[in-house]
Amino acid sequence: xxxxxxxxxxxxxxxxxxxxxxxxxxxxxxxxxxxxxxxxxxxxxxxxxxxxxxxxxxxxxxxxxxxxxxxxxxxxxxxxxxxxxxxxxxxxxxxxxxxxxxxxxxxxxxxxxxxxxxxxxxxxxxxxxxxxxxxxxxxxxxxxxxx
Amino acid sequence: xxxxxxxxxxxxxxxxxxxxxxxxxxxxxxxxxxxxxxxxxxxxxxxxxxxxxxxxxxxxxxxxxxxxxxxxxxxxxxxxxxxxxxxxxxxxxxxxxxxxxxxxxxxxxxxxxxxxxxxxxxxxxxxxxxxxxxxxxxxxxxxxxxx
DNA sequence: GTTTTTGCAAACCATTTGCAGGGTC
DNA sequence: GACCCTGCAAATGGTTTGCAAAAAC
Numbered sequence: 001x002x003x004x005x006x007x008x009x010x011x012x013x014x015x016x017x018x019x020x021x022x023x024x025x026x027x028x029x030x031x032x033x034x035x036x037x038x039x040x041x042x043x044x045x046x047x048x049x050x051x052x053x054x055x056x057x058x059x060x061x062x063x064x065x066x067x068x069x070x071x072x073x074x075x076x077x078x079x080x081x082x083x084x085x086x087x088x089x090x091x092x093x094x095x096x097x098x099x100x101x102x103x104x105x106x107x108x109x110x111x112x113x114x115x116x117x118x119x120x121x122x123x124x125x126x127x128x129x130x131x132x133x134x135x136x137x138x139x140x141x142x143x144x145x146x147x
Numbered sequence: 148x149x150x151x152x153x154x155x156x157x158x159x160x161x162x163x164x165x166x167x168x169x170x171x172x173x174x175x176x177x178x179x180x181x182x183x184x185x186x187x188x189x190x191x192x193x194x195x196x197x198x199x200x201x202x203x204x205x206x207x208x209x210x211x212x213x214x215x216x217x218x219x220x221x222x223x224x225x226x227x228x229x230x231x232x233x234x235x236x237x238x239x240x241x242x243x244x245x246x247x248x249x250x251x252x253x254x255x256x257x258x259x260x261x262x263x264x265x266x267x268x269x270x271x272x273x274x275x276x277x278x279x280x281x282x283x284x285x286x287x288x289x290x291x292x293x294x
Numbered sequence: 295g296t297t298t299t300t301g302c303a304a305a306c307c308a309t310t311t312g313c314a315g316g317g318t319c
Numbered sequence: 320g321a322c323c324c325t326g327c328a329a330a331t332g333g334t335t336t337g338c339a340a341a342a343a344c
Binding site: 160161163164165166195196197198199200203 | 322323324325326327328
């Protein structure tokens with residue numbers, strides 16, 4: 001059974017056709033995607049799922065940590081598939097192909113502690129998103145910043 | 148002359164009533180605010196400014212680095228007033244009062260380098276946002292996580 | 295059988311655009 | 320006077336909601 005379905009069951013949510021379909025659309029995706037992308041995917045597959053259901057399921061999957069929401073530099077709201085196991089991590093988003101890679105804590109704790117020391121804030125939460133080019137995209141276009 | 152106006156002049160943009168008004172609305176704000184907030188503020192002051200002008204001016208002020216856009220954990224798009232001088236910095240947003248404080252590089256460069264080493268990505272850009280409680284808000288509510 | 299979920303359509307909200315008139319340099 | 324900027328209203332795009340029917344447990 002796939003992780004999304006298992007997450008649904010464990011959390012007491014119902015396993016429905018729509019949710020199964022959406023989970024498989026998410027699995028088929030490479031890199032980040034938007035709700036609109038999934039809506040288009042569903043239509044392309046001729047699997048009719050209401051727009052509202054897509055949004056509702058993405059919310060649910062976000063709660064279950066099957067996906068995570070990221071805000072792209074453009075302000076667009078996107079989602080990335082996400083290992084539910086991993087506790088705390090960040091995403092590197094490739095601006096070439098959109099693929100994302102998770103990275104665990106790389107010393108960010110030291111940064112938040114330093115910031116806290118400097119400002120007196122009690123820091124409860126942070127968001128770190130990294131943007132760049134993944135190795136294949138670097139190889140493909142060594143010098144061209146677009147794609 | 149206030150910094151926003153100076154920024155307009157230096158950049159060759161016209162200094163208009165609408166822009167002056169919006170600059171003063173921004174100055175009057177404490178903490179982060181949305182475009183909708185400014186629209187409401189303008190209406191409250193009975194200074195009629197078209198919605199479109201607010202959006203256009205906020206875009207312009209963002210380019211001029213008079214304000215900066217942040218994405219709140221809720222996904223809301225907000226703006227924070229911002230020292231145009233400071234080159235690279237991040238924001239700490241208080242979840243109590245919304246106030247924000249700038250912090251310069253606190254070792255984040257080491258983090259991005261480490262992430263790059265681990266993943267092979269060429270990291271071009273990053274976004275770090277910190278959320279927590281500012282000192283006054285900690286004092287006001289030592290134990291209550293809300294406000 | 296009860297409760298949750300879906301699909302639809304409409305509502306909603308934030309943001310953008312086209313364009314004619316008005317203001318700034 | 321030329322060009323930039325504004326306001327308006329309409330278009331747009333993304334997201335949410337109410338509700339009755341359908342599905343899951």
